[in-house]
Amino acid sequence: MSKAIYKIIISLLFVHISAVSFANVNELSDYYKTVRCLVCEGQSIQESDTEFAINLKEQIQKKYNSGISIEEINQELIKIYGEEISFNPPKYHILLWGTPLIVLLIIFIFIRNKIRFFNRV
Amino acid sequence: MFYINLLKKVIPSTTSSLRLIYFINLIPFGLLVYAFSISDFTLLNVVENSYINDPIFYKVTSAWGSHEGSILLWVFLINLFGVLFLYKNQTVEIHKNILFISTLFILYVIVSSNPFTYVEANENVLGLGLNPILQHFLFVIHPPTLFLGYIGLIIPFVISAHMLVNKNFSEKLFKEMLIWSKFSWFFLTGGIVLGSYWAYSELGWGGWWFWDPVENISLIPWLLNTALIHSLQVSIKSNQLKLWSLNLGLYCFIASVFGTFLVRSNLIVSVHSFATDPLRGLFLIIIIAYLLVMTVRLNIKSISNFNEDSFNLVSRESFLLLNNIFFICSALVVFIGTVYPLFSEMILKTSVSVGAPYYNFAFNLLLAPLILFMAFAPQINWEKHEKKDKQIPFIIIFSLFICLVSYYFLNNFYFALSVFITIPLFLKSILVLKNNFKKNISFYSQWLAHLSIGFFIIAAVYTEQFDYEENLLFEKESTNEVKLQNNKTAIIKNIKDEKFQNFQRISVDLLIYDGHKERELSPSKNIYQPSGQVTNEVSTTNKLFSQYYATISTIESNKVGINLVYKPFINLLWLSAIMLVFSIFLSVVKKR
Numbered sequence: 017m018s019k020a021i022y023k024i025i026i027s028l029l030f031v032h033i034s035a036v037s038f039a040n041v042n043e044l045s046d047y048y049k050t051v052r053c054l055v056c057e058g059q060s061i062q063e064s065d066t067e068f069a070i071n072l073k074e075q076i077q078k079k080y081n082s083g084i085s086i087e088e089i090n091q092e093l094i095k096i097y098g099e100e101i102s103f104n105p106p107k108y109h110i111l112l113w114g115t116p117l118i119v120l121l122i123i124f125i126f127i128r129n130k131i132r133f134f135n136r137v
Numbered sequence: 138m139f140y141i142n143l144l145k146k147v148i149p150s151t152t153s154s155l156r157l158i159y160f161i162n163l164i165p166f167g168l169l170v171y172a173f174s175i176s177d178f179t180l181l182n183v184v185e186n187s188y189i190n191d192p193i194f195y196k197v198t199s200a201w202g203s204h205e206g207s208i209l210l211w212v213f214l215i216n217l218f219g220v221l222f223l224y225k226n227q228t229v230e231i232h233k234n235i236l237f238i239s240t241l242f243i244l245y246v247i248v249s250s251n252p253f254t255y256v257e258a259n260e261n262v263l264g265l266g267l268n269p270i271l272q273h274f275l276f277v278i279h280p281p282t283l284f285l286g287y288i289g290l291i292i293p294f295v296i297s298a299h300m301l302v303n304k305n306f307s308e309k310l311f312k313e314m315l316i317w318s319k320f321s322w323f324f325l326t327g328g329i330v331l332g333s334y335w336a337y338s339e340l341g342w343g344g345w346w347f348w349d350p351v352e353n354i355s356l357i358p359w360l361l362n363t364a365l366i367h368s369l370q371v372s373i374k375s376n377q378l379k380l381w382s383l384n385l386g387l388y389c390f391i392a393s394v395f396g397t398f399l400v401r402s403n404l405i406v407s408v409h410s411f412a413t414d415p416l417r418g419l420f421l422i423i424i425i426a427y428l429l430v431m432t433v434r435l436n437i438k439s440i441s442n443f444n445e446d447s448f449n450l451v452s453r454e455s456f457l458l459l460n461n462i463f464f465i466c467s468a469l470v471v472f473i474g475t476v477y478p479l480f481s482e483m484i485l486k487t488s489v490s491v492g493a494p495y496y497n498f499a500f501n502l503l504l505a506p507l508i509l510f511m512a513f514a515p516q517i518n519w520e521k522h523e524k525k526d527k528q529i530p531f532i533i534i535f536s537l538f539i540c541l542v543s544y545y546f547l548n549n550f551y552f553a554l555s556v557f558i559t560i561p562l563f564l565k566s567i568l569v570l571k572n573n574f575k576k577n578i579s580f581y582s583q584w585l586a587h588l589s590i591g592f593f594i595i596a597a598v599y600t601e602q603f604d605y606e607e608n609l610l611f612e613k614e615s616t617n618e619v620k621l622q623n624n625k626t627a628i629i630k631n632i633k634d635e636k637f638q639n640f641q642r643i644s645v646d647l648l649i650y651d652g653h654k655e656r657e658l659s660p661s662k663n664i665y666q667p668s669g670q671v672t673n674e675v676s677t678t679n680k681l682f683s684q685y686y687a688t689i690s691t692i693e694s695n696k697v698g699i700n701l702v703y704k705p706f707i708n709l710l711w712l713s714a715i716m717l718v719f720s721i722f723l724s725v726v727k728k729r
Contacts, residue, residue: 045605052492060492100488103493123462
C-alpha cells in the first residue's frame with residue numbers, strides 16, 4: 017500500500033518537474049520580458065521606453081520576422097552583450113537552477129522519513 | 138543623541154524609565170520631520186531632498202526619502218514598537234534587547250548616516266527637490282507601512298531570544314508572539330501590496346511584480362513570517378514545535394535586517410537605489426553578523442531538544458509542519474536567486490541577471506503542491522485525524538478535468554497549472570462554508586486568507602499570460618484614429634499643456650471605442666522642477682476586472698506615440714490582495 021503511494025508521488029513529482037521545466041517561451045512579447053535593458057536599472061526591454069530598449073526591440077523583431085528562432089536570437093544577444101542581458105540565466109548555473117530541485121527532493125525525503133517513522137511506531 | 142546612551146546607564150530599569158528612554162529615542166525623527174516641514178536649509182539632508190515649492194505634503198514625507206532619514210525612521214519605529222509592547226509586557230530582559238538593537242541602529246545613524254549634518258545657511262538655496270519618481274501619494278504610506286512590517290518582527294525576535302535563553306516556554310508569551318507576528322504580517326503584506334501597486338501605476342518600475350531584488354527581499358521576511366504564524370498555531374494549540382517556532386522567529390527579523398542591508402549597501406542593482414557609501418554597508422554587515430552569531434548560538438543550544446516533538450502523520454500538526462517547510466524553502470529559493478548574481482560576479486567572474494524565468498520555475502515547483510495541500514489541510518483535525526475524506530478523489534479529478542478543458546481552449550500551460558491547483562481550494566471553500574456556517578471569526582479569517590490566495594494566483598497568472606500590448610502612432614492632420622484588436626478603435630481627442638506648483642504636465646486625451654461604450658484615458662508626461670526630470674504618468678480605465686493601461690511613449694510636435702496595454706483580471710489581483718490584508722485584520726481584531 018505505502019509503496020504504491022510512493023510510486024504515485026514520485027511519478028507525479030516527475031511529471032510536475034518536467035512539465036514546469038519544458039514550459040517554454042514561444043512568443044516574441046514574452047521573450048522581450050526576459051531581455052534586460054542594460055541602461056536602465058533592473059527592467060526588461062518590454063517595459064522600458066529608453067532608446068536602447070526600443071532599438072533592441074526593433075532589431076529582434078526584424079530578425080524574428082526573417083525566420084531566425086528565438087533561441088538563436090538569444091544566443092546572439094548573449095554573445096554581444098554578455099550573460100547579463102538575459103533574465104533567464106543559462107542552465108549551467110547549477111547552484112541556481114539546482115536549488116529548487118534539491119529543496120523539493122529534501123522535502124520529499126523528509127515526508128518519506130516521517131511516514132516510515134510513524135509506521136514503525 | 139549621544140546623551141541617550143548615558144541616560145540609560147543613569148536611570149534604573151523600571152517601566153517608567155524604559156518608557157522615558159523610548160520617548161527620548163522617538164525625538165530625533167520628530168525633529169527631522171519638523172526640519173523638513175519648515176524647509177530648514179541649514180541641514181544638508183533637507184537641502185538635498187526637499188524643494189521650497191514642493192507641496193507641504195511631500196515636504197514632510199521627504200523625511201524618509203533619503204537613506205539617512207529612512208534609517209532614522211527605522212530607529213523611530215523600533216522604539217515605537219518598544220513603547221507599544223511595554224503596555225503588554227513589562228519584562229525588563231526583553232526590553233533591554235529591544236533597546237540594545239535600537240542603540241545599534243542609533244550608532245549606525247551617528248557613525249555613517251547622520252541626517253543632521255549642518256551646512257551654512259544661504260538665502261539662494263531652494264533645495265534640490267525630492268526625486269520626482271517618489272512624488273506620488275503612495276510614497277506617503279508605502280515606506281512607513283513596509284517598515285512597520287519589517288520592524289514589527291523585532292518583537293517576535295526578542296521574545297524568542299528571551300524564551301530560548303531562559304528556557305521559559307510559557308503559553309502567554311507564545312500568544313503574544315503570535316499577535317505581534319500577525320500585526321507585522323498585516324503591515325508587511327499591506328506594504329508589499331502598496332509597493333506593488335505603486336510600481337504598477339508609475340511606469341518604468343516594471344509591471345506589478347518584477348522580481349526586483351528589493352521586492353524579493355521584502356518577500357523573504359513575508360514568507361518566513363507566514364511560516365511563523367502557522368507554526369505558532371501548533372505551539373499554542375497542541376504544545377508542539379515550540380523550539381521550531383522560536384528559532385523561526387529569530388530568522389524573520391534577521392531576514393528583514395538583511396534585506397535593508399542589501400538595499401542600502403548598493404551591492405545589488407535595483408530600482409530602489411540609494412547613494413553608495415562603503416562604510417554604510419560595512420556597519421550594517423557588523424550588525425547583521427552580530428545578530429546572526431547570537432541567533433546561531435541560540436540555535437545550537439536548542440538543537441538537542443529538537444526531536445521532542447511527536448505527532449500523528451495525518452494530523453493538523455504535521456500538515457502545518459509541511460507548510461512551514463515549503464515556506465522556508467521558498468524563502469531560501471528567493472534568497473539564492475537574489476544573491477546569486479553577487480556570488481557569480483565574485484566567484485565565477487561572470488555577471489548574470491536572475492529574473493522572472495527562474496522564479497517562475499522555482500515557485501511553480503514549490504508552491505504548486507503547497508496550494509494543493511492548502512485546499513484540504515485546514516479540514517484535518519488536531520492530533521489525530523481518523524475519518525477519511527471521500528471528496529478528495531472527486532475534487533482532484535474534477536479539477537484535472539477543468540484544467541484540461543482550459544488548456545484545450547486557451548493553450549497555455551501556466552494558466553492550466555494554476556487552474557489545477559486552485560480549483561480544489563475554491564470547491565473545498567464552498568463546501569466547508571456550507572457545512573460550518575456559524576463558526577467563530579478565526580475560522581472566517583483563515584478561510585478568507587486561503588481563498589484570497591487562490592484568487593490571487595488565478596488573477597496573477599491570467600494577467601501575466603494574457604496581457605497584450607499595442608503601440609499606437611498618431612500623426613498630426615493625417616491619423617487621429619487607430620484600429621485595435623477585436624474591432625476596437627482608439628481616437629485621439631486633444632493634447633493639453635498645464636502648469637502646476639512644482640511641475641508641468643503634458644497630457645494626451647484618448648478615447649477607446651469598442652462598439653457601444655467609450656472609455657477615456659489621459660496619459661501624461663510630467664516635467665519636474667528644479668531637476669527638469671521627466672516622469673511618465675500612467676492612465677488606466679477599468680473594464681470590470683480588466684484594465685487598459687496607457688502611457689505616452691513619444692511626443693513630438695507632429696506625432697504622438699501611445700503604448701496601450703490590456704491587462705485582463707488585474708483588478709481581481711488587487712481585490713484579492715485587499716482581501717488578504719483584511720483577513721489578517723479580522724484575526725487580530727478578534728483578539729482585542
